[in-house]
Amino acid sequence: MVAEDGIDLGAASIAAAxxxxxxxxxxxxxxxxxxxxxxxxxxxxxxxxSTASVHLHRLTSERLITVIAxxxxxxxxxxxxxxxxxxxxLNVLAGSAAAFVPNTPKLLRAARTCYxxxxxxxxVALRDRFIAIGWLTVPSQEDxxxxxxxxGAKALESLGIDLAAARATRRRFxxxxxxxxxxxxxxxxxxxxxLFQLLLRKRWMSQHADSxxxxxxxLGRRELQRRFGVSIEADDQS
Numbered sequence: 001m002v003a004e005d006g007i008d009l010g011a012a013s014i015a016a017a018x019x020x021x022x023x024x025x026x027x028x029x030x031x032x033x034x035x036x037x038x039x040x041x042x043x044x045x046x047x048x049x050s051t052a053s054v055h056l057h058r059l060t061s062e063r064l065i066t067v068i069a070x071x072x073x074x075x076x077x078x079x080x081x082x083x084x085x086x087x088x089x090l091n092v093l094a095g096s097a098a099a100f101v102p103n104t105p106k107l108l109r110a111a112r113t114c115y116x117x118x119x120x121x122x123x124v125a126l127r128d129r130f131i132a133i134g135w136l137t138v139p140s141q142e143d144x145x146x147x148x149x150x151x152g153a154k155a156l157e158s159l160g161i162d163l164a165a166a167r168a169t170r171r172r173f174x175x176x177x178x179x180x181x182x183x184x185x186x187x188x189x190x191x192x193x194x195l196f197q198l199l200l201r202k203r204w205m206s207q208h209a210d211s212x213x214x215x216x217x218x219l220g221r222r223e224l225q226r227r228f229g230v231s232i233e234a235d236d237q238s
Contacts, residue, residue: 017062018090022047023055026076027064031084032113032212035068035075081171084115085188091180109181110232111205111214117177117192118199122216124182125230126195133229136174136187146174146187159227161198166190 018024022045029044030036036044042052056076059065064083068075078084111122118126130136135152148156153163167173169190177188187195199205204220216224216232224230 014062014064017058017064018087020055022051023059026052026055026059027078027083027087030065030076030078031087031115032207033077033116035077037073037075041076078115081115081117081188081193085177088114088119088180089178092178092183107213108211111216112212113196113207113214114177114179114186114188116196117186117188118196118205118214119177119179119181119186120214121182122214122224122230122232123186123192124179124184125232126224126228127176127185127187129228129230130187144176144185145172146176146189146191148174148191156195159198160201161191161194163191163194166194 018027025045026041029041038052038056039049041056042049045052045055047055056065056067060067060076063079065076066079068077109120111118111120113119114123117123127136130152131138134149135155137147137149148163157163167190172189174187174189174191176185177192178184179186186192196205199220200207202220202223204217204223206215206217208215221232224232
């Protein structure tokens, strides 16, 4: 089978952009959904500001990141959830479950951000539980799409999630995003993002300032158990 003209070259160009170690560090540092300056990204990538500028230009030209100018400052972020999903997928390909999972820091494995939604053991457990209690449909094998049942819609909306607003966005409503540490899916898409924001608003979880790691509060552990039947031990985050 011959690849469609241009597709193979485009894919190779993007892969080469991601494949350079300094650029990879920049991309993965933006996986928490926060914007960062070129100075911050240079420090993260362990390169000089001038070298970071070259890397950022390459990543921007490949449409992997976007830049926002505000006054004298320029802030960089991932271009969107599709880029984040690709980066998560590359982590899955980085090694077998047996070789890779034990090297995942325990704090990140328990709960972390995957761009704008929750990932890690907690996120996978929530996805499994939502299916078990009849809130989330079993995904389609064709497009890996999820949907919320009538029972799930009532429950989630009572908690404060606006599903109508989630459906109105231009992004996918809900899908199985393969988790790189657990090798099983968590909930991505507009529903995943809305659920994560709900967990933050209710102070069941809190974000780390300079990391993708998410801490589950003592209130959060109680509420996740009481409302969803998901048990998270305090030492899972240590």
